[in-house]
Amino acid sequence: MTRWTGTPAYAQIANDYRTKIIEGALPEGSKLPSESELMNEYGVSRIVARQAIGVLRNEGLIISHTGKGSFVKPRQQIDRLARNRYRRRKLTGEFADDARRAGATANIEASSAPAPASNNIAARLKIDASTPVMRTAYRFLANGRPIQVSTSYEPLTLTEGTDIERPEEGPLAGLGVIGRMDSIGVRVTEAIESVTTRAPLPWEVEALDIPPGVHVLSIERTFLADDLPVETCDIVVPGDRYGLTYRIPVVDE
Template sequence: MTFGEQPAYLRVAGDLRKKIVNGSLPPHTRLPSQAKIREEYGVSDTVALEARKVLMAEGLVEGRSGSGTYVRERPVPRSVARSGYRSGSGSTPFRQEQAEPSARGTWESRSEQAEADAAVAERLGLRPGDRVMRTKYVFRDAGEVMMLSTSWEPLTVTGRTPVMLPEEGPLGGCGVVDRMAAIDVIVDNVTEEVAARPGLAEELSALGGVPGHVVLVISRTFYASGRPVETADVVVPADRYRIAYHLPVK
């Protein structure tokens, strides 16, 4: 293959992708069969199969048991807003957004004590096996799961305090900044890293994706004078949402 040439299966996938994007193959249309692709493009069965696999991996088509492969409905991506964190707001950024009259969001959570694994321990500056409060969240928009989140807080910070359970007690449901301030822990910094990866099976099951779909993961950690006091992973389906940052300029 010389420079600039594409393998045959990518050329076929590219042409079919173009037809899907421009509407020649609209949503819910059956993708041409392997035999039709072979005949139309003059390629082998192997090339036709690999081209279909590319489109499936990109989330453009989906297989239906006993029926064939069909063009998927292409959702219009919506924004998940990330903004500067303010104390005194009394709620998390998601809850602030959902206070708008047009908002349709709901959420549920479950907290339990757990042992920090190696990755969480490193992020919180703990030793593996140290106790943390783990809280799992499911966020919905008009009933559709839009986001998953798992947070971990070191019990060396919050244990035996009124804010030990993030969603219960006098400050239940308030943001990390305000909850920590209630126990004289002043959060002064937060970091967020955004990465893309294939979704785990349990994540895609909850988010309504199919195997191979990509998710965006926001890894967030709050600090108080350099000490990590909370870390979390927020998981968002990449084909339906974009992460939009609105940060103040100082």
């Protein structure tokens, strides 16, 4: 290919097609040229053509299928998980609520086991490291499709010996943290959520059925009862399908 700058050939090809995709010249679902066609069009070897395709795939712009070709990904309509407020009077967990609103059937897998708090978890719960906590792993499915995985930690100093020691068992199973804590006289007053993004871990790719090039949103959520942390949770959702919506008040102060 004609090289007029220091830009590598694969980057130039990727730039060309990225522009076409973003500007709409290549609409959703349309097919990109095959590797052979790119080789002819730009006069490069197959590896360079593949490298260019790989860049776009890593950016999540296209998806490749063996034997068929590469296609512009549908602009995922993003389901926004609203996080405006948490409600105290409620008979179901947040996820089941969201799913019902969206007209989906919700399934939740959960399993608990006691464990000593890691340094990270201890800091978030404001307890000493190695203090026992109840660790619960969740997997949420909507319409049979995995949507979210999370791991929650509750200090056993709060819940040991009560009905709610294990979130997924007992009469209040599935009620959510606020209702469960209410039942033992702990009044949750607010939640703090921190959102970051990163590449998925291998087990997250497996558990969430994440296509290549997609990152995850990682949410660190802590429920507080007047400055006392009563639960902290690591929540992971696929970044291509979910956004998070927050409502923020303007205060006179």
